[in-house]
Amino acid sequence: MGHVLIVATTELKRRIRSRSALITAIVAPLALAVVFGNLIGGAASGGGTFDIGIVDAGGTEMSGEIAAAVLADDRGSEAVRFSSVAESDAEQLVEDAELGAAILVGGEGEMSVISSEERAISSQIAEAVAHSIAGSVQSGGQESIPLGSLPLGGRELSVMAYFGASMSGLLLFFTMGAGPRSMMEDRDNHTLSRMLSGPVAPGAILAGKVLAAAALGAFGFVVVWLVTTVMFEAEWGDPLGVFVVLILTVFAIGGISLFVGGLARTPQQAETYTTVVGFLLALLGGAFVPPVDTPAALRALSRFTPNGLSLNAFSALNADEASLADLAPELLALIAIGVVFGAFGVQTSRKLTAA
Amino acid sequence: MTSALLAVQDLTKTFGARTAVDALSFEVAEGETFGLLGPNGSGKTTTISMISGILQADAGSVTLAGEAVTPNARSAKGRIGLVPQDIALYLDLSTRENLQFFGRLQGLSGDALNKRIDEVLEIVALADRADDRVSDYSGGMKRRANIAVGMLHEPALLILDEPTVGVDPQSRNQILDAVEALGSTGLSVIYTTHYMEEAERLCDRVGILDQGTTLAVGTQRELVTRVGEQDRIVVNGTFTEETDLEATLTGVVGIHGVDRTAAGVEVAVSDARSVLVDVLGRIGQHGSITNVDVTEPNLEALFLHLTGRALRD
Ligand SMILES: Nc1ncnc2c1ncn2[C@@H]1O[C@H](COP(=O)(O)OP(=O)(O)OP(=O)(O)O)[C@@H](O)[C@H]1O
Ligand SMILES: [Mg+2]
Numbered sequence: 001m002g003h004v005l006i007v008a009t010t011e012l013k014r015r016i017r018s019r020s021a022l023i024t025a026i027v028a029p030l031a032l033a034v035v036f037g038n039l040i041g042g043a044a045s046g047g048g049t050f051d052i053g054i055v056d057a058g059g060t061e062m063s064g065e066i067a068a069a070v071l072a073d074d075r076g077s078e079a080v081r082f083s084s085v086a087e088s089d090a091e092q093l094v095e096d097a098e099l100g101a102a103i104l105v106g107g108e109g110e111m112s113v114i115s116s117e118e119r120a121i122s123s124q125i126a127e128a129v130a131h132s133i134a135g136s137v138q139s140g141g142q143e144s145i146p147l148g149s150l151p152l153g154g155r156e157l158s159v160m161a162y163f164g165a166s167m168s169g170l171l172l173f174f175t176m177g178a179g180p181r182s183m184m185e186d187r188d189n190h191t192l193s194r195m196l197s198g199p200v201a202p203g204a205i206l207a208g209k210v211l212a213a214a215a216l217g218a219f220g221f222v223v224v225w226l227v228t229t230v231m232f233e234a235e236w237g238d239p240l241g242v243f244v245v246l247i248l249t250v251f252a253i254g255g256i257s258l259f260v261g262g263l264a265r266t267p268q269q270a271e272t273y274t275t276v277v278g279f280l281l282a283l284l285g286g287a288f289v290p291p292v293d294t295p296a297a298l299r300a301l302s303r304f305t306p307n308g309l310s311l312n313a314f315s316a317l318n319a320d321e322a323s324l325a326d327l328a329p330e331l332l333a334l335i336a337i338g339v340v341f342g343a344f345g346v347q348t349s350r351k352l353t354a355a
Numbered sequence: 356m357t358s359a360l361l362a363v364q365d366l367t368k369t370f371g372a373r374t375a376v377d378a379l380s381f382e383v384a385e386g387e388t389f390g391l392l393g394p395n396g397s398g399k400t401t402t403i404s405m406i407s408g409i410l411q412a413d414a415g416s417v418t419l420a421g422e423a424v425t426p427n428a429r430s431a432k433g434r435i436g437l438v439p440q441d442i443a444l445y446l447d448l449s450t451r452e453n454l455q456f457f458g459r460l461q462g463l464s465g466d467a468l469n470k471r472i473d474e475v476l477e478i479v480a481l482a483d484r485a486d487d488r489v490s491d492y493s494g495g496m497k498r499r500a501n502i503a504v505g506m507l508h509e510p511a512l513l514i515l516d517e518p519t520v521g522v523d524p525q526s527r528n529q530i531l532d533a534v535e536a537l538g539s540t541g542l543s544v545i546y547t548t549h550y551m552e553e554a555e556r557l558c559d560r561v562g563i564l565d566q567g568t569t570l571a572v573g574t575q576r577e578l579v580t581r582v583g584e585q586d587r588i589v590v591n592g593t594f595t596e597e598t599d600l601e602a603t604l605t606g607v608v609g610i611h612g613v614d615r616t617a618a619g620v621e622v623a624v625s626d627a628r629s630v631l632v633d634v635l636g637r638i639g640q641h642g643s644i645t646n647v648d649v650t651e652p653n654l655e656a657l658f659l660h661l662t663g664r665a666l667r668d
Binding site for chain 2: 003006007010013014017018189190191193194195196197198199200201
């Protein structure tokens with residue numbers, strides 16, 4: 001453990017000095033949080049308004065009432081504005097980007113959404129509104145429409161928290177890839193041989209490098225968490241739970257980075273492999289599109305990716321107010337991924353030390 | 356040798372079809388400076404990598420004070436200090452920071468580490484530049500910093516792999532002085548080089564390495580004897596017939612041969628110093644001398660003798 005910490009602290013020192021730590025742990029996560037925060041438009045952001053058209057498509061008493069109720073509901077967020085539009089105009093307005101999306105209210109109170117593929121977030125919000133209206137109608141209640149939240153199998157999930165978590169998961173691949181990459185750089189500039197000529201185990205060196213990368217990755221994740229919470233009022237859920245899921249996400253992705261990095265022979269290869277695998281797993285894990293619309297097969301698959309597991313856990317925390325105990329399956333799976341892939345990675349990275 | 360600190364026995368390493376080190380054996384005594392002399396690609400670095408436990412040998416053994424040295428032998432490795440052929444330092448850190456990092460990995464810490472860092476900085480004459488980044492150093496300074504890290508943990512055996520390659524004469528002298536000083540403190544040293552002068556100046560014993568195996572091992576004197584123990588007196592000038600010169604020199608004790616050259620004459624003798632005056636006097640009677648040079652047999656000549664090739668091409 002001593003050697004691991006010595007390697008990790010020196011690695012951090014060098015990365016802080018080269019400012020790469022600053023970019024990885026602060027600038028990139030901050031940019032991510034602010035960009036997404038504004039795109040999604042939290043209550044406090046003041047920017048990024050979404051115009052959503054409401055169409056009384058059914059022309060029945062019920063559809064008229066629902067449409068009127070939505071239009072009258074101004075207790076939502078400044079970020080979302082509703083306007084009444086005629087059915088004949090709706091499609092054109094959405095296409096011209098005059099409207100972010102439109103909700104059609106049918107005669108029986110059923111709802112559908114007209115959206116543009118180019119404006120995924122608006123359509124997500126429209127979808128969310130439609131779902132919550134439907135829910136509200138069914139319960140006959142007068143609940144205000146919770147905006148900025150997504151339905152997920154009947155649950156409501158903070159959009160900010162969802163995208164914050166998924167994008168942070170993606171970012172982690174880039175951050176964590178620095179561990180194996182640094183080991184290869186050390187091989188190329190002979191410092192690896194020098195370390196290995198001393199009483200130091202190769203695994204300890206790699207572990208130290210990965211620990212340093214993980215520390216920066218976790219720090220960046222916390223930045224996203226704090227910024228989205230403070231600036232954009234994202235609701236991630238129980239802080240302890242969030243912290244634990246966050247750390248285990250870093251652990252699992254760290255393991256995968258070790259594995260992927262171990263397959264590479266040069267720092268450039270390590271970079272490329274990590275990018276490809278990172279995007280692939282993020283995509284499968286539902287980083288770009290919440291699993292609400294994804295086919296069941298894909299959703300099942302996402303449960304085998306660290307991103308998917310992590311997002312599931314985060315979703316449960318913020319939508320269901322789940323406790324850590326409820327998340328045991330996800331958390332154990334994340335640990336298993338980290339351990340298994342990490343062990344493979346350490347094994348394959350021994351090649352590095354033989355050269 | 357009973358007091359051998361390091362014993363290398365039948366050490367072998369192949370890379371694909373190429374045998375880089377071929378059943379190599381030698382010993383290094385306590386306090387001895389041992390030279391490994393060989394041309395490019397003769398297997399010096401490969402040998403050293405196995406001795407310092409970076410590289411797994413295919414066959415053979417390395418033992419340090421009776422303890423086997425392998426990549427997993429942590430305690431034995433801790434007693435060896437390696438100064439690699441390539442600069443193995445973090446260029447974005449200062450020499451002091453490099454020393455702190457590698458020193459901690461070697462198990463040093465606190466005041467003991469700081470004190471030792473100051474000592475080695477003094478030895479390699481970098482004390483006044485210790486806090487500059489290594490990237491700002493000259494080539495010679497980088498080499499010296501590289502050496503400082505290798506000896507930081509006070510190893511029993513210090514291995515230097517061509518530590519003077521590509522440095523200016525001043526740095527080179529500083530490096531040789533430092534190694535000489537270290538050798539005289541009772542530290543065992545392995546020094547690889549393809550510079551004959553360095554081996555001659557620093558080493559108690561030398562192993563001549565070619566194609567992964569030693570052609571000869573011994574003290575300089577022992578090795579040189581194998582070339583035939585002949586000094587050469589090279590006399591330039593204009594002289595009469597060769598037969599005259601041979602005739603005039605036959606009476607001198609210890610003369611092995613006389614060769615006419617384009618510039619004059621070369622005389623092979625057992626000991627140039629004892630016959631020089633006599634030889635020059637006799638040759639002087641048969642012409643006029645413009646220049647005289649005496650060459651003693653050296654490792655360079657030995658290498659040529661053993662391999663038929665020059666050490667450096
Ligand atoms: N990792 C390797 N893979 C393949 N061949 C290698 C490797 N390392 C060394 N060799 C080969 O082994 C032989 C010995 O190389 P080595 O580096 O030990 O020589 P050297 O005496 O140190 O040479 P130099 O004076 O140039 O440093 C060379 O033919 C070299 O090409
Ligand atoms: Mg070499």
